[in-house]
Amino acid sequence: MRRALLISGLVAVALALMVPGASLYYESGGGRGCTKCHEMNEPFDLWHNSSHREIPCMDCHGGAFTPEWEFHWNNARRVAAHVRGEVPARIRMRNIDVLKMVQRCQKCHRQEFAQWSAGPHSAAYERIFLDPTHNRNRQLMDDCLRCHGMHYEASIRDLVEPLDRQGPWRIREVRLAGQPTMPCLTCHAIHRHGPPLKKTGVDGRVPGPKQEITRPSLAFYDRRTEEHIPVADLPLPVMREGTRLVRMSPDRRQTLCYQCHAAEASAQVGSGDDRTPVGVHEGISCLSCHLKHGQKTRASCAECHPKMSNCGLDVEKMDTTFFNPNSKHNIHWVKCADCHPKGVPKKKGTELRAER
Numbered sequence: 001m002r003r004a005l006l007i008s009g010l011v012a013v014a015l016a017l018m019v020p021g022a023s024l025y026y027e028s029g030g031g032r033g034c035t036k037c038h039e040m041n042e043p044f045d046l047w048h049n050s051s052h053r054e055i056p057c058m059d060c061h062g063g064a065f066t067p068e069w070e071f072h073w074n075n076a077r078r079v080a081a082h083v084r085g086e087v088p089a090r091i092r093m094r095n096i097d098v099l100k101m102v103q104r105c106q107k108c109h110r111q112e113f114a115q116w117s118a119g120p121h122s123a124a125y126e127r128i129f130l131d132p133t134h135n136r137n138r139q140l141m142d143d144c145l146r147c148h149g150m151h152y153e154a155s156i157r158d159l160v161e162p163l164d165r166q167g168p169w170r171i172r173e174v175r176l177a178g179q180p181t182m183p184c185l186t187c188h189a190i191h192r193h194g195p196p197l198k199k200t201g202v203d204g205r206v207p208g209p210k211q212e213i214t215r216p217s218l219a220f221y222d223r224r225t226e227e228h229i230p231v232a233d234l235p236l237p238v239m240r241e242g243t244r245l246v247r248m249s250p251d252r253r254q255t256l257c258y259q260c261h262a263a264e265a266s267a268q269v270g271s272g273d274d275r276t277p278v279g280v281h282e283g284i285s286c287l288s289c290h291l292k293h294g295q296k297t298r299a300s301c302a303e304c305h306p307k308m309s310n311c312g313l314d315v316e317k318m319d320t321t322f323f324n325p326n327s328k329h330n331i332h333w334v335k336c337a338d339c340h341p342k343g344v345p346k347k348k349g350t351e352l353r354a355e356r
Helices: 002-027 032-036 038-048 057-061 069-083 095-106 110-118 125-129 132-137 142-146 300-304 350-355
Strands: 219-222 227-230
Touching: 057 095, 095 110
Parallel strands: none
Antiparallel strands: 219 227
């Protein structure tokens, strides 16, 4: 009996060490060992030419010493699938793995992570899908997952119940309730081709017109194809105010914003969830006012123009939604005529120049 127990114990220990041992073996090759499984060749080639090519695979995806039993169990299942000949044509990360990546991104991108955590794009599943005001006015549907929870593998029916407008509603998959619906991989393709970000001193200074505006990783994750679409391939919409074509900023980064903050089929400014600026702010980019990861707008006025407006008033204290969220003058669409219905006064100093 003792001998049987000893043998059983040794077998159990061997099985427990098999997966982390195999992981350690593959990691020792600097990532190339992963390509022994042929389906890993494409991800490896993408990573090898990406801006993250100097970051080892295990730093983002976990390794032999990752203290998570689920991580090693998942690897064991993959080994078993290989033994059975069930080899996937393409590698796809599960939603739970994508959520874990957020904490790993934090290790290097601390400032970006802090801004994102404090901003609206870190909203959790319970915040988005259990909002009674929204759910009573709009029926929850699968299209909600296009922007909120795009990596979630199942349907809205599997995520929230009941699917009606009465409620009360609850998240069926409890462990997702406090997790973010828009993690880093919503807007970033980590394996996107591009150079690593380098610090440039006086000797390596780049002239303004040649400086980088967007990082290579900036891309929108499309739930239907399960692939990232780079901003260069995303179109800037043609927007209208009535029949008039609206002048758009050429900033390619805002094509990402329009994937979720989109207008209705009419392409009218302000319809749906659109916030295309017109009026005094027409033609400027979303990123001119909204901080990239945190969406803070506190310094937006001071960034572009002096504190005093053309009519001598403090722009930050004008009756707009920048000063008061309940203002009837939305900062995205405010026009001079909104506050001057009898006619817009001339700029201060114009009369003096005319008299001279």
